[in-house]
Amino acid sequence: MDSRELRECAAVALSVLDLTNLKDDCTSAEIEDLCARATSPLGHTAAICIWPRFIAQARAILGTESPVRIATVVNFPSGDLDVATVVAETRAALADGADEIDLVIPYRAFMAGDEAAVERMIAAVRAEIAAPALLKTILETGELKSASLVSRASQIAIAGGADFIKTSTGKVSVNATLEAADLMLQEIRASGRKVGFKPAGGISTVKDASLYFRHASAIMGEDWVMPSTFRFGASGLFNDIQAIMTGEKATGQKADSQTSSY
Numbered sequence: 001m002d003s004r005e006l007r008e009c010a011a012v013a014l015s016v017l018d019l020t021n022l023k024d025d026c027t028s029a030e031i032e033d034l035c036a037r038a039t040s041p042l043g044h045t046a047a048i049c050i051w052p053r054f055i056a057q058a059r060a061i062l063g064t065e066s067p068v069r070i071a072t073v074v075n076f077p078s079g080d081l082d083v084a085t086v087v088a089e090t091r092a093a094l095a096d097g098a099d100e101i102d103l104v105i106p107y108r109a110f111m112a113g114d115e116a117a118v119e120r121m122i123a124a125v126r127a128e129i130a131a132p133a134l135l136k137t138i139l140e141t142g143e144l145k146s147a148s149l150v151s152r153a154s155q156i157a158i159a160g161g162a163d164f165i166k167t168s169t170g171k172v173s174v175n176a177t178l179e180a181a182d183l184m185l186q187e188i189r190a191s192g193r194k195v196g197f198k199p200a201g202g203i204s205t206v207k208d209a210s211l212y213f214r215h216a217s218a219i220m221g222e223d224w225v226m227p228s229t230f231r232f233g234a235s236g237l238f239n240d241i242q243a244i245m246t247g248e249k250a251t252g253q254k255a256d257s258q259t260s261s262y
């Protein structure tokens with residue numbers, strides 16, 4: 001990848017970034033900073049992704065006409081809450097001004113063989129969310145441990161009406177991987193539906209981002225990577241995007257390869 005390609009890649013990564021702060025100790029000052037970075041002179045991100053308690057603050061900062069959407073998380077990060085609680089979280093988030101709900105599926109129940117628990121959760125939350133708001137389902141692929149479970153969880157989420165399937169919370173030891181991306185993208189393609197893909201967790205360089213772009217384009221086609229179908233969930237990627245777009249960081253090295261985890 002030459003320096004021009006890396007700069008182009010950085011610009012695309014910015015446009016599909018869900019700029020994330022889901023730190024347990026996130027502060028209001030950090031939300032102000034996140035909103036500023038999401039709307040910097042470099043261009044705007046697709047969204048910010050924040051804890052529910054900061055939605056109203058972010059909405060007040062961004063206003064109602066902002067191109068930056070507000071994503072939040074429910075049933076996060078354990079995936080263990082009951083359906084009524086998660087529905088209440090979702091309603092409150094939408095009332096506060098969220099545009100996108102990132103729902104952790106009950107992945108532990110799923111791993112124990114309870115597919116119906118996943119279907120019930122997705123159906124209940126889906127019923128609360130009307131366009132243009134979006135439902136993203138977090139599969140926590142690093143915990144699923146097998147390719148067949150990643151594929152099956154993707155199928156259930158897609159059948160349940162998810163607008164996006166997302167790899168990870170960023171809170172477990174294995175987060176986004178290229179192999180999980182491959183499995184999830186294959187399921188999106190096989191479904192024939194317009195479902196987006198969000199790799200999340202541990203993606204911190206534009207070179208990493210380029211590997212996901214390459215995968216997505218190979219499976220879904222060259223023009224598929226856009227905010228309506230592709231997002232990165234990342235807290236640190238913005239720094240590398242900024243360094244490359246402003247020329248602070250020398251470019252021109254080749255993208256590194258990455259190994260499989262299944």
Ligand SMILES: O=C[C@H](O)COP(=O)(O)O
Pocket residue numbers: 020022049168169170171175200201202203233234235236237
């Ligand atoms: O949903 C996004 C992840 O929580 C972000 O994870 P990260 O902090 O490893 O980029």
